Amino acid sequence: MTEIVPTGWTYASAPESREIVRIADRYGHFVGGEWLEAAETYETIAPRDEEVLAAVGQGTQADVDRAVAAARGAYADGWSSLPGSERAKYLFRIARLLQERSREFAVLESLNGGKPIKESRDVDLPLAAAHFFYYAGWADKLEYAFPNRRPKAIGVAGQIIPWNFPLLMLAWKIAPAIACGNTVVLKPAETTPLTALLFCDVLRQAELPAGVVNIVTGDGRTGAAIVEHEDVDKIAFTGSTEVGKAIQRELAGSGKKLTLELGGKAANIVFDDAALDQAVEGIVNGIYFNQGHVCCAGSRLFVQESVYEPLVAKLKRRLATLRVGDPLDKNTDVGAINSAAQLEKIRELVASGEEEGAEIYQPPCTLPEQGYWFAPTVFTNVAQSYRIAQEEIFGPVLSVLTFRTPDEAVEKANNTPYGLSAGVWTEKGSRILWMAQRLRAGVVWANTYNRFDPTSPFGGYKESGFGREGGRHGLEPYLDFEESEAFGG
Numbered sequence: 001m002t003e004i005v006p007t008g009w010t011y012a013s014a015p016e017s018r019e020i021v022r023i024a025d026r027y028g029h030f031v032g033g034e035w036l037e038a039a040e041t042y043e044t045i046a047p048r049d050e051e052v053l054a055a056v057g058q059g060t061q062a063d064v065d066r067a068v069a070a071a072r073g074a075y076a077d078g079w080s081s082l083p084g085s086e087r088a089k090y091l092f093r094i095a096r097l098l099q100e101r102s103r104e105f106a107v108l109e110s111l112n113g114g115k116p117i118k119e120s121r122d123v124d125l126p127l128a129a130a131h132f133f134y135y136a137g138w139a140d141k142l143e144y145a146f147p148n149r150r151p152k153a154i155g156v157a158g159q160i161i162p163w164n165f166p167l168l169m170l171a172w173k174i175a176p177a178i179a180c181g182n183t184v185v186l187k188p189a190e191t192t193p194l195t196a197l198l199f200c201d202v203l204r205q206a207e208l209p210a211g212v213v214n215i216v217t218g219d220g221r222t223g224a225a226i227v228e229h230e231d232v233d234k235i236a237f238t239g240s241t242e243v244g245k246a247i248q249r250e251l252a253g254s255g256k257k258l259t260l261e262l263g264g265k266a267a268n269i270v271f272d273d274a275a276l277d278q279a280v281e282g283i284v285n286g287i288y289f290n291q292g293h294v295c296c297a298g299s300r301l302f303v304q305e306s307v308y309e310p311l312v313a314k315l316k317r318r319l320a321t322l323r324v325g326d327p328l329d330k331n332t333d334v335g336a337i338n339s340a341a342q343l344e345k346i347r348e349l350v351a352s353g354e355e356e357g358a359e360i361y362q363p364p365c366t367l368p369e370q371g372y373w374f375a376p377t378v379f380t381n382v383a384q385s386y387r388i389a390q391e392e393i394f395g396p397v398l399s400v401l402t403f404r405t406p407d408e409a410v411e412k413a414n415n416t417p418y419g420l421s422a423g424v425w426t427e428k429g430s431r432i433l434w435m436a437q438r439l440r441a442g443v444v445w446a447n448t449y450n451r452f453d454p455t456s457p458f459g460g461y462k463e464s465g466f467g468r469e470g471g472r473h474g475l476e477p478y479l480d481f482e483e484s485e486a487f488g489g
C-alpha cells in the first residue's frame with residue numbers, strides 16, 4: 001500500500017505566547033460591578049496538560065441571591081429605561097474592546113478550553129465581537145424590528161452556557177439581552193470560566209453600569225439556583241438535552257420565559273454530483289472543528305452510494321493530514337478534549353460502535369501523553385440503529401452511512417430525536433431547496449458547513465430545543481410585547 005502522507009514532512013512548532021494573559025490565582029464572582037469573595041472554590045485546569053490555572057468560585061445560593069438582587073437593582077435603576085441609543089454605546093464599546101484584546105482572549109480560551117488557537121483567534125473572538133456590534137445596532141431600533149407590537153424589556157435574565165464556545169456563547173446570550181434593556185446573571189460552564197471572568201474586565205473598561213451584567217461561576221448546582229430563583233424572569237440555556245429537559249420541567253407553570261439550545265446529531269448529506277474535494281473540506285470542518293464539541297456538528301455523514309468509495313478514500317487521506325496537539329500551536333487543527341468526563345463519554349461511545357460492528361479508522365497520529373486527547377475517528381459500516389448513529393458523541397467522531405435517492409436521504413437524516421442543523425452538498429440549486437424544505441433542522445447549510453453570522457438565526461427543532469438566537473429573531477426571547485390596537489399604535 002502506498003503511504004497516505006509522505007513521511008518526513010514535519011512542522012516546526014509555532015506556539016502562541018501565553019505571556020499576554022495574566023491569570024489570577026483565585027477568582028470570586030462578579031456581582032454589582034465588584035468582585036465578591038467566593039466562599040467555596042474549585043480548580044480550573046488546562047485540558048492540554050492538566051495544569052491548574054486558577055481557583056474559581058463555586059457559586060452558592062447566597063451568591064446567586066446577591067447577583068439576582070444586583071441585576072434587579074440595575075434593571076429598575078435606569079438600565080431598562082435608558083434610551084436604546086445610549087444602551088447601544090455600551091455594546092459598541094464592549095465589541096471594540098473585545099477586538100482590541102482579542103489575542104489575549106484567544107490565548108486564554110485555548111488554554112482553558114483546549115481548542116486550537118487558530119479557531120479561537122479566527123472564529124470565536126471575531127464572532128463574539130460581531131455579536132455585540134450587531135445587537136448594538138438593534139438597541140435603538142426595537143420599535144422598527146417589531147412594528148405595532150410595543151416591545152419592552154422583560155427584566156432579569158438568567159443565562160447558563162456550556163464549555164464548547166465559552167466566550168462566544170456568552171456573547172450570544174448577553175448581547176441581545178442587554179440590547180433589549182434587560183439585566184443579566186450568567187453562569188459559565190464549570191470547566192471554562194476564565195474568559196467570562198476576563199470579560200468582567202472588559203465590562204469595567206466599557207463602564208457598563210454596575211449590576212447590568214453579573215457573572216457567577218460554579219457547576220450545575222449554581223445553574224439550578226439561577227433557574228429556580230423567583231426573581232429571575234427569563235432563562236436562556238445552552239447545554240445537554242438532559243439538563244434542558246430538567247429545566248423545562250422545573251419552569252413549567254412558573255411564567256418564566258425559556259429558550260433552550262440543546263444537542264444535535266446533524267446529517268451532512270453528499271450527493272453524487274457534489275464537488276467531492278470541496279465536500280471533504282466541509283465534512284472535516286463539520287466534525288473535527290473544535291474537536292467535534294459542537295452542537296451542530298455534522299456527525300452523521302450520508303453519502304450517495306455511487307460516490308461512496310472515492311469520497312471515503314479522499315476523506316481518510318485528508319484525515320491523515322490533520323495535526324492533533326497543543327492548542328496554543330498555530331499549526332494545530334484538532335486540540336485537546338475539554339475534560340476528563342467528556343473524554344470518557346467519547347471513549348465509551350466509540351467502544352460501543354466497535355462492539356456493534358462498525359469499522360473504525362483513525363489516521364496514524366501520536367497523541368500527547370498528558371492531558372485529554374482523542375484521535376480524529378471515522379466509522380464506516382454504520383447502521384442507523386447503532387448508538388454512534390443515534391447519540392450525540394460531542395467528539396471528533398464521524399459515522400458514515402449511505403443512501404440512494406433524495407427521499408431516502410431525507411428520511412434517514414430526519415430519523416433522529418434532534419433537529420439542529422444539516423448540510424447538503426450538490427451542484428443543483430433546485431435540489432438544495434427541495435432538501436432544505438424537508439429537513440427538520442433549524443439551520444441547513446448548502447455546500448458549506450459550520451458557517452455562523454450574527455445576522456442569521458440559529459436554533460433547533462424537537463429535542464434540540466426551541467427559541468432562536470442571532471438575527472432579529474434573537475431579540476424576541478428578550479422582549480415582552482403589548483400588542484397595540486390595529487393602526488392605533
Ligand code: NAI
Binds near residue numbers: 189223227
Ligand atoms: P450540561 O448540560 O450538564 O452543562 C451545560 C451547562 O449547564 C453548564 O454550565 C452546567 O454547569 C449547567 N448545568 C448542569 N446541570 C444543571 C442544572 N441542573 N441546572 C442548571 N444548569 C445546569 O452538559 P455537560 O454535562 O457539560 O455535557 C454533557 C453532554 O451534553 C455533552 O457530552 C454533549 O453531548 C452535550 N452538550 C451539548 C452542548 C450544546 O452546545 N448543545 C454543550 C455542552 C454539552
Ligand code: MG
Binds near residue numbers: 220240
Ligand atoms: Mg452535565
